[in-house]
Amino acid sequence: MEWEVVIGCEIHTQLATKSKIFSGAATAYGAEPNTQACAVDLGLPGVLPVLNKEAVRMAVMFGLAVDAEIGRRSVFARKNYFYPDLPKGYQISQFELPIVGKGQLAIELEGGESKTIGITRAHLEEDAGKSLHEDFHGMTGIDLNRAGTPLLEIVSEPDMRSGAEASAYMRKIHSIVTYLGICDGNLQEGSFRCDVNVSIRPKGQEAFGTRAEIKNLNSFRFVEKAVEYEVERQIAIIESGGKVVQETRLFDADKGETRSMRSKEEANDYRYFPDPDLLPVVVEEDFIEALRKTLPELPDAKKDRFIEQFGLPAYDAGFLTSSRGIADYFEQVVEASGAEAKLCANWVMGDLSAALNREDKTIEQSPVSAEMLAGMLKRIVDNTISGKIAKEVFEAMWSGEGDADAVIEKKGLKQITDSGAIEAVIDEVIANNAQQVENYRSAEPDKRGKMIGFFVGQVMKATGGKANPGQVNQLLKSKLEG
Amino acid sequence: MALDKSDVQSIAYLARMAISEEDVPAYAENLTSILTLVEQMSAVDTSGVEPMAHPLEMAQRLREDVVTEENRRDHFQQYAPAVENGLFLVPRVIE
Numbered sequence: 001m002e003w004e005v006v007i008g009c010e011i012h013t014q015l016a017t018k019s020k021i022f023s024g025a026a027t028a029y030g031a032e033p034n035t036q037a038c039a040v041d042l043g044l045p046g047v048l049p050v051l052n053k054e055a056v057r058m059a060v061m062f063g064l065a066v067d068a069e070i071g072r073r074s075v076f077a078r079k080n081y082f083y084p085d086l087p088k089g090y091q092i093s094q095f096e097l098p099i100v101g102k103g104q105l106a107i108e109l110e111g112g113e114s115k116t117i118g119i120t121r122a123h124l125e126e127d128a129g130k131s132l133h134e135d136f137h138g139m140t141g142i143d144l145n146r147a148g149t150p151l152l153e154i155v156s157e158p159d160m161r162s163g164a165e166a167s168a169y170m171r172k173i174h175s176i177v178t179y180l181g182i183c184d185g186n187l188q189e190g191s192f193r194c195d196v197n198v199s200i201r202p203k204g205q206e207a208f209g210t211r212a213e214i215k216n217l218n219s220f221r222f223v224e225k226a227v228e229y230e231v232e233r234q235i236a237i238i239e240s241g242g243k244v245v246q247e248t249r250l251f252d253a254d255k256g257e258t259r260s261m262r263s264k265e266e267a268n269d270y271r272y273f274p275d276p277d278l279l280p281v282v283v284e285e286d287f288i289e290a291l292r293k294t295l296p297e298l299p300d301a302k303k304d305r306f307i308e309q310f311g312l313p314a315y316d317a318g319f320l321t322s323s324r325g326i327a328d329y330f331e332q333v334v335e336a337s338g339a340e341a342k343l344c345a346n347w348v349m350g351d352l353s354a355a356l357n358r359e360d361k362t363i364e365q366s367p368v369s370a371e372m373l374a375g376m377l378k379r380i381v382d383n384t385i386s387g388k389i390a391k392e393v394f395e396a397m398w399s400g401e402g403d404a405d406a407v408i409e410k411k412g413l414k415q416i417t418d419s420g421a422i423e424a425v426i427d428e429v430i431a432n433n434a435q436q437v438e439n440y441r442s443a444e445p446d447k448r449g450k451m452i453g454f455f456v457g458q459v460m461k462a463t464g465g466k467a468n469p470g471q472v473n474q475l476l477k478s479k480l481e482g
Numbered sequence: 483m484a485l486d487k488s489d490v491q492s493i494a495y496l497a498r499m500a501i502s503e504e505d506v507p508a509y510a511e512n513l514t515s516i517l518t519l520v521e522q523m524s525a526v527d528t529s530g531v532e533p534m535a536h537p538l539e540m541a542q543r544l545r546e547d548v549v550t551e552e553n554r555r556d557h558f559q560q561y562a563p564a565v566e567n568g569l570f571l572v573p574r575v576i577e
Contacts, residue, residue, distance in 0.1 A: 036553070
């Protein structure tokens with residue numbers, strides 16, 4: 001039987017406000033436990049939530065970015081459940097009338113094709129606190145600093161058909177919210193987490209199969225792996241005559257498998273109802289239009305512009321616009337260096353990205369700034385150094401040895417472009433390798449191209465790689481022919 | 483709609499209320515009479531009436547995004563039954 005995979009995602013993005021969604025407590029990450037939990041966040045009796053204007057602005061910005069209907073009148077509702085990281089006994093969320101309605105975005109598939117994924121809705125809600133289960137003599141420790149942090153929960157249509165598509169969707173949302181500056185996008189700190197609903201159905205069948213929900217995936221790679229594992233698991237169950245159970249599962253990254261969360265007998269019954277503490281939120285047309293004018297250039301538009309303006313291949317443009325930080329860095333390098341955009345792209349995508357990955361750094365943390373990289377590219381363009389020597393210069397800049405000019409000066413890496421000096425080295429190489437010279441001269445002209453490499457290598461070795469490669473080639477040829 | 487014993491028990495569980503076995507029939511009767519009243523209201527034709535989310539005809543006022551709260555952990559935690567290293571301690575919850 002051929003199976004079709006159906007995936008929908010719910011992504012929780014922490015909005016980058018300074019204070020909480022309903023209180024004036026700080027949202028900064030990493031504070032001492034419970035030092036940023038005020039009376040409202042603790043759910044003490046008699047407190048009243050007051051909505052943060054910035055959270056509303058950010059939600060509307062997201063809606064505009066995915067071409068969605070903005071809920072002109074949205075309503076907060078109580079989602080009731082008992083868990084100690086939620087002291088009120090309910091989470092303030094939105095149910096029937098969310099702030100962002102139907103929208104859409106495009107994801108890139110392998111092979112460059114693009115596919116439209118529907119956004120069902122996005123709603124504002126408060127985050128819960130954190131439970132710590134270790135080392136409290138059989139008790140659970142509760143830290144409520146995160147309680148009340150604003151979340152925008154983005155719900156997709158069940159439009160994705162593979163783990164790769166789900167991962168591409170998650171990346172796309174990630175790049176949109178970070179471009180907008182409404183979320184710091186930090187996956188390790190939990191600012192951006194994804195739940196995926198996975199089911200399978202026989203190809204051609206319209207009705208959905210029973211789905212399993214895999215919770216709290218905080219890496220693009222995990223989303224792909226979790227879906228792949230889950231699909232195989234469901235196929236195996238059905239093909240051996242069993243039934244998929246609707247349940248919540250967790251992904252174990254170490255084992256690469258999903259497992260059932262021990263769940264209670266009762267199905268969740270959240271008994272949503274409008275929160276009487278909060279009035280309906282009204283978003284005026286002029287507010288929306290004013291925000292529309294502040295929308296930054298978004299990833300798709302920027303990618304198209306990079307292709308158009310810089311003549312870059314689509315792959316390069318996609319890579320360079322995958323985050324706003326990388327795109328800004330690249331544009332600064334192009335502008336400051338005056339070098340060919342493709343040369344700049346190669347360095348950002350090559351040595352710089354490799355070094356960032358190696359040390360697990362983001363572009364913002366790069367020890368080589370855009371100005372420094374541009375300074376080095378200028379020296380390639382004006383022939384002070386070759387591309388090969390530049391790699392050495394780059395590594396020296398990376399380890400804090402100063403800017404390109406300082407490194408070139410200190411290490412004596414300046415390219416030798418003086419023909420006389422290069423000729424002297426070539427004469428020596430020719431004198432020391434009489435046999436190879438003879439072989440070269442007696443070889444068929446079409447074989448010589450390969451054989452010249454030996455001599456180039458010898459000259460480079462003798463000059464510590466500093467001789468200008470173009471000149472070496474040219475001078476060698478004329479001397480060997482002679 | 484009449485509620486039976488198991489409905490009452492599951493509602494009590496959702497609300498984390500301990501109720502005694504002998505009180506169940508009285509709760510069932512009371513809750514059922516509330517639902518009967520709701521059914522009477524449901525009979526009214528409300529087509530064309532906008533659902534009311536709040537009795538006040540007003541819109542939510544918004545707060546500027548400013549941190550106004552200070553750390554008052556010690557003050558709040560003096561009322562907690564158990565704390566350790568700044569954490570509130572509760573009976574162990576296992577997912």
